[in-house]
Amino acid sequence: MKRELFDIPEGVIYLDGNSLGAPPKHVAERVQDVVRRQWGERLIRSWSEGWWEAPQRIGDRVGRLLGAAAGQVVVGDSTSVNVFKALMGAVKDTERTEIVCDESTFPTDGYIAQSVASLTGLKIRAARPSSLELTEDTAVVLLNHVDYRTGELQDMRALTEQAHAAGAQVVWDLCHSAGVLPIELDALGVDFAVGCTYKFLNGGPGSPAFIYVPHARQASFENPLSGWNGHREPFGMRPSYEPDPGIVRARVGTPDILSMLALDAALDVWDDVDLAELRERGLALTALFRERVQELTDLEVITPERRGNQISVRCPDARAVMDELIARGVIGDHRPPDVLRFGFAPLYVTDEDAVTAAEVLAEIIR
Ligand SMILES: Cc1ncc(COP(=O)(O)O)c(C=O)c1O
The missing domain is CATH 3.90.1150.10 (Aspartate Aminotransferase, domain 1)
Incomplete structure (x- = not known):
C-alpha cells in the first residue's frame, strides 16, 4: 500500500x-524537469542523452512486471497499433487460414484483427476462450488476459499451451492485467503480448503502450510498420529498410517523449513492489x-x-x-x-x- x-x-x-x-x-515534478531542463536547456542534445533509447529502457522496466527478461519489450504507440504489429507478425508467411479472436474482446482488438484479415486474406473466427476449438487452420489466437467488461481472468498457461498444441501462435492483450498479478511471459513461451500503461501502471492519459516480442521470435518478426526508428541504422538515412536485429525493430516513429518520461517516472513506484x-x-x-x-x-x-x-x-x-x-x-x-x-x-x-x-x-x- x-x-x-x-x-x-x-x-x-x-x-x-x-x-x-x-x-x-512525483510525476508532475519529473515532467517539469523534462520540459524545463531536458527540453528547455539541453534542447536537441537530449536525444543523445537518453531520449532515443527510452523506449527500450522503459520497455525493460515494464518487462520486469511481465516476467520478460531484458531486451524483449519496447514501449511506444498505442495498444491498437501494437495489436496490429503483433498479429501481422504472427500471420506472416502462414499457410493457415484463420485468426481466432476472443468473442468478448475489447472492441479495438477485434477491429484491428478485421483489418489484418482483410489485408492478408485470412478469416476471423470469434470464439469463447473456454471453447476455442483450434484446428490446423488456426494461425493465431488473440486473447484478452482480463475481460474489460466482467473482470474475468483467463488462464494464460493453459490457453497458451492449447494454442501451441494446435500449432498456432498466441497474442495476449495484457491491458487489464499488467500491474495486477505476476505474469510469466518468458516462462510460458508466449509468442507476442501487448498492453497499455495508463491503467494499473499509472502512466498517465494516453501513455505509450508496450509490445513483447521474445528473443526467439525477433529475427523472424517483420514489423508491418517499417518506420525509421526500427531501422538497424536509423541515422544512416538509407533508402531501404533493414530492421534492427533485436526488439528495436518493433519501434516505428519518433517516440512521444513527454508521455514516455511521465510513464518512466510513474514506474518508480513499482520498483520494490x-x-x-x-x-x-x-x-x-x-x-x-x-x-x-x-x-x-x-x-x-x-x-x-x-x-x-x-x-x-x-x-x-x-x-x-x-x-x-x-x-x-x-x-x-x-x-x-x-x-x-x-x-x-x-x-x-x-x-x-x-x-x-x-x-x-x-x-x-x-
Ligand atoms: C483490453 C484492451 N485493449 C485495448 C485497449 C485500448 O487500446 P488503445 O490504447 O489503443 O486505445 C483497451 C482500453 O481500455 C483495453 O481495455
Missing part, C-alpha cells in the same frame, strides 16, 4: 484505476467489495471467482447510478448496457474505500 505516494483528492474514493490510473505525486503480495491485496479488496455488495444489495455481481482487480455489477440504469456514485465521491465507470465497473488498484485503494463504496452504492439503489 503506497497511498501516500499518489495524488487523490480528499473525499474521493477512486475505483477507476482499471481505466486511468491515479498519478504518483512484490507482485505476488500485490495480487493477494487485489484479491482481498475485490472479495471484500463483492461480499459487501452482495450483503447490502440484490445486484448481480458478474465477475467470476477467477478475476483481475475489478468487480463488475449488473445494474439497471447503470449510467444514472454511476453518475450518482460519482456525485457522492465514488468514482468507477459503466459499460453499456447495464454494467457498473469498479477497479481496485491495491497501491492506493484501502479496505475502507471498498466498504464505503459498497455502502454508497447500496444507499443509491435503495
